[in-house]
Amino acid sequence: xxxxxxxxxxxxxxxxxxxxxxxxxxxxxxxxxxxxxxxxxxxxxxxxxxxxxxxxxxxxxxxxxxxxxxxxxxxxxxxxxxxxxxxxxxxxxxxxxxxxxxxxxxxxxxxxxxxxxxxxxxxxxxxxxxxxxxxxxxxxxxxxxxxxxxxxxxxxxxxxxxxxxxxxxxxxxxxxxxxxxxxxxxxxxxxxxxxxxxxxxxxxxxxxxxxxxxxxxxxxxxxxxxxxxxxxxxxxxxxxxxxxxxxxxxxxxxxxxxxxxxxxxxxxxxxxxxxx
Numbered sequence: 001x002x003x004x005x006x007x008x009x010x011x012x013x014x015x016x017x018x019x020x021x022x023x024x025x026x027x028x029x030x031x032x033x034x035x036x037x038x039x040x041x042x043x044x045x046x047x048x049x050x051x052x053x054x055x056x057x058x059x060x061x062x063x064x065x066x067x068x069x070x071x072x073x074x075x076x077x078x079x080x081x082x083x084x085x086x087x088x089x090x091x092x093x094x095x096x097x098x099x100x101x102x103x104x105x106x107x108x109x110x111x112x113x114x115x116x117x118x119x120x121x122x123x124x125x126x127x128x129x130x131x132x133x134x135x136x137x138x139x140x141x142x143x144x145x146x147x148x149x150x151x152x153x154x155x156x157x158x159x160x161x162x163x164x165x166x167x168x169x170x171x172x173x174x175x176x177x178x179x180x181x182x183x184x185x186x187x188x189x190x191x192x193x194x195x196x197x198x199x200x201x202x203x204x205x206x207x208x209x210x211x212x213x214x215x216x217x218x219x220x221x222x223x224x225x226x227x228x229x230x231x232x233x234x235x236x237x238x239x240x241x242x243x244x245x246x247x248x249x250x251x252x253x254x255x256x257x258x259x260x261x262x263x264x265x266x267x268x269x270x271x272x273x274x275x276x
Contacts (some may be wrong), residue, residue: 004057006030006091006243009206009265012061016252018048025253029262030057030091038088039080044245056177057249059092059203059245060085061172064065064106065130065139068113068123068207069099070179078133085134092203094139094172097123114149116158120166127167128137134210140164141172141203144180144218156181164200171196175232176218176247183216192239193235206232206265207247223251223261233268240267250251 006190010030013021020026038045038060052058064077085093098110113119131137142160154162164171173196182189208222224232224246236242246262 004030004091004204004218006059008241008269009244009262010057010248011258011262012047012248013052014248014252015045016254017258018032018044019116020255021052021161025055026259028056028259029100030243030245030251031057032059032061032247033079033237035060035062035084035093035095037151039084053088053181057243058088058090058245059089059094060088061141061245062093062095064072064100065095065097066100067095068097068119068127069101070122071102073126073129073133075133076131078130082087082134085136092172093133093134094141094203095134097140097163098143108144111146112147112149113142114154115152115154117148117153117165118239120154120159120162123163126167127163127169131169136168139170139172141174141205142177142181143174144184145175146184146215146217148185155187155192155195157192161196161200165188165197170202171200172203172205172242173201173235174207176205176207176209176224179228179231180209180216180218183211186220189231192232193231193238196239202242204232204235204239204242205247209221219250220247224265229264229268232265233272236269236272241273244269 008029012027013033038049056079092171096110178189178192206224208218210217244265
């Protein structure tokens with residue numbers, strides 16, 4: 001089966017919608033799955049993925065690579081990920097620009113990095129190992145954050161761009177996370193987008209958040225808000241109408257509602273294209 005190419009706005013494949021994907025072929029543009037949820041052979045998740053992986057363009061999105069940790073690459077994890085990649089044949093493989101584990105303990109959170117030359121060197125070296133082991137390049141996503149390191153020498157967007165340029169990887173640009181971090185840390189989100197060289201970004205994420213006034217929390221449990229849609233318009237204008245995934249991990253609505261919001265993203269991209 002020829003690998004399908006993702007386009008437009010797709011959705012994350014979540015257990016709440018497994019039944020519908022098994023019984024019908026919903027009009028989702030393409031699908032993204034959390035890699036770790038599908039690594040184990042057998043079971044319902046793999047059964048569902050077996051049924052859909054040749055119907056839709058597919059992306060594997062990981063949460064456990066811990067690419068920014070100073071510890072060695074987890075070879076056992078890479079072996080499992082390579083097996084999943086070889087079986088599922090996704091168009092995109094991605095993870096997060098962060099660290100998640102230390103001394104064998106997983107924080108189960110996507111922790112931000114200090115934006116230093118040392119952290120850049122560590123990340124780029126490990127990313128080279130990962131891409132060699134997988135036999136392909138991957139995308140790294142910018143994460144939401146609630147603290148900043150005094151040691152940082154670069155802006156977040158300078159660090160993200162440098163990792164991509166030096167490692168030969170791509171960027172999965174999470175528009176909601178740009179907005180969340182801009183609010184939390186007091187920078188201009190447009191400056192962030194305009195500071196990333198065109199050509200490095202290959203995919204977008206859209207999601208909702210919880211606005212607590214002094215802090216914005218990346219929750220993925222609500223629709224995309226108006227300021228994030230505006231930022232998405234700017235991103236599409238700058239980087240093009242790239243494959244986009246609408247993320248929803250909490251308060252997951254019915255599939256029809258989720259697909260309607262994905263079509264809203266397609267409408268934004270189409271409008272930007274007409275206006276260009």
